[in-house]
Amino acid sequence: MxxxxxxxxxxxxxxxxxxxxxxxxxxxxxxxxxLYKSFFMAPEDYQQGDTVRIxxxxxxxxxxxxxxxxxxxxSSLGTLVWKHPLADVSAKAAAPLxxxxxxxxxxxxxxxxxxxxxxxxxxxxxxxxxxxxxxMYLGLMxxxxxxxxxxxxxxxxxxxxxxGALNLxxxxxxxxxxxxLHQPASVIRMDGPTIHPDILVPLLVMALAFTLLFFTLHxxxxxxxxxxxxxxxxxxxxxxxxxxxxxxxxxxxAE
Amino acid sequence: xxxxPFDLGPxxxxxxxxYVTTFGIVAGLILWVLIDRAKQKSDLADLEAQGxxxxxxxxxxxASEETSG
Numbered sequence: 001m002x003x004x005x006x007x008x009x010x011x012x013x014x015x016x017x018x019x020x021x022x023x024x025x026x027x028x029x030x031x032x033x034x035l036y037k038s039f040f041m042a043p044e045d046y047q048q049g050d051t052v053r054i055x056x057x058x059x060x061x062x063x064x065x066x067x068x069x070x071x072x073x074x075s076s077l078g079t080l081v082w083k084h085p086l087a088d089v090s091a092k093a094a095a096p097l098x099x100x101x102x103x104x105x106x107x108x109x110x111x112x113x114x115x116x117x118x119x120x121x122x123x124x125x126x127x128x129x130x131x132x133x134x135x136m137y138l139g140l141m142x143x144x145x146x147x148x149x150x151x152x153x154x155x156x157x158x159x160x161x162x163x164g165a166l167n168l169x170x171x172x173x174x175x176x177x178x179x180x181l182h183q184p185a186s187v188i189r190m191d192g193p194t195i196h197p198d199i200l201v202p203l204l205v206m207a208l209a210f211t212l213l214f215f216t217l218h219x220x221x222x223x224x225x226x227x228x229x230x231x232x233x234x235x236x237x238x239x240x241x242x243x244x245x246x247x248x249x250x251x252x253x254a255e
Numbered sequence: 256x257x258x259x260p261f262d263l264g265p266x267x268x269x270x271x272x273x274y275v276t277t278f279g280i281v282a283g284l285i286l287w288v289l290i291d292r293a294k295q296k297s298d299l300a301d302l303e304a305q306g307x308x309x310x311x312x313x314x315x316x317x318a319s320e321e322t323s324g
Contacts, residue, residue: 040258050264054273061277100284108273115266213281220288227295230309234302 007085009226016219023216030209037202045199054112056202059187060210062105065133066168068098068214072140073165076158086222088154089229091161092144093221097214099137106130117181125174126182129167136164150229 038056045052072094078087109127110120121127140157147153175184186194193200263270 043258044264049266050262050270051266053263053270057273057277096287097284100280104277104280107276111269111273111276115269217284217288220292224288224291224295227292227299231295231298231302234299234307234309238302238305238307 009086009089009230012086013223013226016223020216020219023212023219027209027212027216030205030212034202034206034209037205042199042202048116051112051115052199054108055199056206057210058105058108058112059203060207061101061108062130063207064210064214065098065102065105065130066171067211068094068101069133069137069161069165069168071218072098072161073168076161079154079158080162086226088150088158089222089225090218091157092150092154093225094218095137095141095144097217097221099134099141101210101214102130102134102137106134113181122181124180124182125178126171126180129171129174133164133167133171136167140164150232 034056038053042053042056044050072091075087075091075094078084079091106127109130113122114120140160143157143160144150144153147156172185174180175182187200187203195203
């Protein structure tokens with residue numbers, strides 16, 4: 001099935017209605033297993049003690065903060081290059097989710113940093129670049145709200161989103177390029193994860209749960225956005241109704 | 256090996272605050288999506304009750320649904 005098969009919003013909404021119960025069930029099960037493993041199975045870290053349990057929400061939230069922006073960047077390409085009818089719907093629906101996950105990663109990172117580093121915040125490369133990502137999400141959400149026409153807003157937001165995508169490699173490699181309090185990557189590495197499986201497995205299950213949560217909420221928010229545009233189109237049609245009728249009744253100039 | 260989740264050590268406050276904040280934000284997101292859906296459904300029902308129909312509802316033409324340019 002090609003991606004253009006979903007270009008019809010009605011077909012897309014039907015597909016979402018069928019998919020959501022399965023996604024919600026999978027998400028609840030994944031969170032159940034993940035939280036059980038995080039609190040009942042994962043041992044304390046030999047240096048960080050129980051605060052390592054913050055990692056089970058901080059790291060998946062940080063991954064999703066970046067993945068969500070990647071989804072928005074791909075959607076923006078879909079808007080500008082392929083003009084897919086649902087691309088800007090996808091980008092607009094993803095922005096508040098990305099902002100929320102970025103906020104979670106910033107807050108949990110601060111709460112993890114205080115007992116481990118002795119401070120809630122430092123202006124180092126990783127923390128600052130993630131804060132920039134959060135501000136970009138807020139800026140994109142504001143941009144969508146400044147324009148009445150969602151199609152024009154979608155195109156402007158797509159350009160800004162693609163420019164902002166430059167921040168993603170900066171976030172990822174900031175811990176390698178600059179000196180920072182934040183630890184370097186310990187899961188996604190060329191030489192494999194450096195975390196013991198007792199802690200790595202709960203982390204990966206929680207990452208799966210967060211990813212399922214993102215896709216569930218994203219599809220729901222996209223469905224809402226499709227409905228919002230239908231409401232807008234119907235209101236415009238209703239407002240133009242009497243004028244359209246009188247224009248049809250009036251004699252048209254010959255061309 | 257089973258851990259005791261009720262003994263989170265000297266930094267329990269930070270761990271609990273992290274999970275409570277995350278739960279609050281995720282619950283807020285879920286509520287926002289559900290409330291928004293209810294509002295859009297109500298708006299659509301109101302418009303349809305006024306006799307306003309979508310052009311796509313009659314033509315089934317994908318291009319007639321407003322989503323993107």
